Amino acid sequence: MNNIIEIKGFKKYFGKLHAVDGIDLEVKKGEIFGFLGPNGAGKSTTIRCLMGFNKLTDGSISVFGHDMSKDPNTAKKQIGYLPGNVKLYDSWTGWDHIRFFENVRGKSSNLENLIDRFDFNPSLKFRHLSSGNKQKLGLILALMHEPKLLVMDEPTVGLDPLLQNEIYKVLMEMRDSGTTIFISSHNLPEVERLCDRVAIIKEGKLVAVENIKALGDKKLHKIEVRFGNKFDVSEFAINGVEKVEEISEGLLITVGGDLNPVLHALAKHKIIDLEITHASLEDVFMKFYERDA
């Protein structure tokens, strides 16, 4: 089976609110798939339906070939789930959570390894843990049965950079060992660093599903230029220019496609400083969002 997740015509409405309005998506075996979008775009709703927590209004979601509306439990045996801001039982210790999960899922073979790796003390009650340690416990619970699919909903929200890096390392190792990872985020550097492919969701609809490299190669450039003479912004309203912003003694020009027309326009001026960079994923992301806005 090449596709671990298959989403077809998925809709989720809450009364008049169309949280997700017809998306189709496939996640292949062994890839880290990023699910991008700002707050309220429909990321968490999709994940909740993907995990079988919520019912679909229309369409279908299957994981490992199992329809998550009809038979979610067979698939859940192979899924590890980590929400952002993990919410567990305040009065239980880490061990209570771990034993409870083991009683349902079976004995874990890599528990000791995970506890050591995250330097986690399972003897403390959940309510006494810091937010970082809460997330560590969530991660241990998600990974302890060595899932073949890891679903994560903004897993590094509010974590310090050290723990973020440790999580990234674990995810890369899991990907290398064949685990498929579906990660929702609005942290673009995180997605850029981790993911093989991304889907961008906007107001409940997918606006793009791209290979991360292809997204970066969209020939979107940023030109920061400072002039030694007078200039007119309107000179740069030419084909391919996405955006022109005035900065001190110059312009910040975002160009999609061929750079040459802009370089010709720039050549007519005395230039003090010029920097041309590939746009970041964030710029590409913003482009998708600003389009049709």
Add this chain to the structure above:
Amino acid sequence: MFVFAVRMLRDKWKSFVIYAIAAVAFLEMYIALFPTISQQAGQFNELLKTMPPELFKAMNMDPATLSFGNLQSYLSSEYMSFLWPILAVIFAISLANYISVSEIDKGTIETLASLPAKRIRIFFERYMAGLLLLIGFCIISLFGAIPLAIIHNTDFIIGNFYTATIGSFMFIWAVYSLATLFSVIFSEKGKATMASGGILIIMYVVFIVSTLKESLKDLQYISFFNYFSGSDLLAKNTYPEFSILVLGGFAVVVAIVAAFWFNRRDLSV
């Protein structure tokens, strides 16, 4: 096996012990006072005769059985008519809330739902664990009177306590099922508790009104309090079969509806 039931028992045992101790403490207080009160039973009974019959109806008591001359009648009026139902109802609602709405309210339901276990299994394991705790509460809170009566050299009729335990359990089982239904319908604990408490208050008011006003007499049948009388159970040692059928039938049907609802609803909101 029974992971979710065992976990609920572990999580709720402290509440169970607190409610059970509270009930036994009240029993001890009443039974310790009983020898003194029973010596002046004649005066108390005369005093009771001066009170309006409507007052007894409002307290769900039968004036005919109201006597401080024996332990059963005394406890039925002092303990079973008001205090025991309050303790039991609060405990039942807290158990019912644990099944679903507390988890949804706190957001822990996602962790639970991410496990490979059928929702129906989670629901019924928890429901049955709650029921087990309620059975334990009924036994301790009523049979707890027996050792205390022995300690205080007070006569008792054990058969009346059997009847009272069965009748009280049927009542609280129906309350528990109703609260469970609200627990699976609502996503906020406060709303579920208010709904359960509100319905019970309405039932109580309906029952009182129906006993006071002849034209509204038939309304009594929609109230749980029509099928639960401390006087009948403990003092008279009677429990009509239709009460078992109505409360038990209601409890079973409503539990099935709640299970169906829990299986269909969006858990993460």
